[in-house]
Amino acid sequence: MNDLVPELDNFQQKIDDEQRIEPKDWMPEKYRLNLIRQMSQHAHSEVIGMQPEGNWISSAPSLYRKIVLLSKVQDEAGHGLYLYSATETLGITRAEMNARLQSGESKYASIFNYPSLTWADVGAIGWLVDGAAIVNQVSLQRTSYGPYARAMIRICKEESFHQRQGYDIMVKLAEGSPAQREMAQDAINRWWWPSLMMFGPHDSDSVNSQQSMKWKIKRQSNDELRQKFVDQTVQQCEILKLELPDPDLRWNEERQHYDFGEIDWDEFYQVIKGNGHCNRDRIKHHVKAHKEGAWVREAMTAYAGKKAQRKDAA
Amino acid sequence: MSESTLVLFEVFVRSNRGLDHQHVGSVYASDHEQALVNARDVYIRRGEGVSIWVVKTTDIVASQESDVDTFYDPMDDKAYRHAMSYPMPEGVKNI
């Protein structure tokens, strides 16, 4: 083990100096595995995250809303691909990541196990869920692994469109009929707490956090990021003249932050364990879509094979 | 799983005329033409580029970090390669 120490020192030194770690660099096995876990989970979240909104593409209230939602969902597919591509630089194949997602070995963001019941949910998802994702992803633009950081920069460029189209839906509903306002409020009531859960357990209960901070995989803690999200969202909700469903939410002059109530961690762990509303459906749908696409992949390969043959013959 | 028959390609994009191609990521495809189409769909949805290169990942040969000494010696002993090592007389202009 002793001869590994100079490499480990060199590795930590690079990180302390704010240098990025690149695929060919020496890295501790735990760093590599930790990244594979986090990055593939992030990639899966982008891909599974297409489902709750995808359900509304065919029911969008206008052609305009339909094309907006379509390109938002298409972006999420792209985000998944950026991230799978970046994760593959750590020596795992896409097929293996897919297999782990489908077997349940690999997780994705729990929030996508909640159902999208009304059109207002599409607004709330864009505004709150993408909003929370942005806070996290902006922070990850400075993560220590180069390919991950670059994927985050690319993703963040596209995210503000996502959040704004969602907020725009909420604005329109908030200005609408009493029934529309009620629908918007109901969506906020259901999506607010799960959005806060997206940042993960409290720092004191987070298993992976400390090592991740030392290696600068994570740059800010779960609680810091969650606070940031709450602070910026309260005012956006006030503009809508709607309410965040938390009686304990109030400005704390001393802390210069909003105080807010405790998350229902029981629910959080239940959903992670697979007992959310949609866990089984999400994976079932992923398996189905993957199977149904098999003929496309096979046809592409067959076509490429024939073309190569023709080239050889000529 | 059936995508194992597809091949991984690295993607390079020129974001504007006059700039270098830059590595942006990778895509799976059956051949080079398909790789170009997939790369456009994945990496250029909002005018991020005006030209794409795709190269089979297996065709890329990369240096190792351990090569640093022999490959990337900054040649600090060869100060004469830098303009700064030539003091100019007082008052001389445009040089």
Ligand SMILES: [Fe+2]
């Ligand atoms: Fe995304």
Ligand SMILES: [Fe+2]
């Ligand atoms: Fe998004």
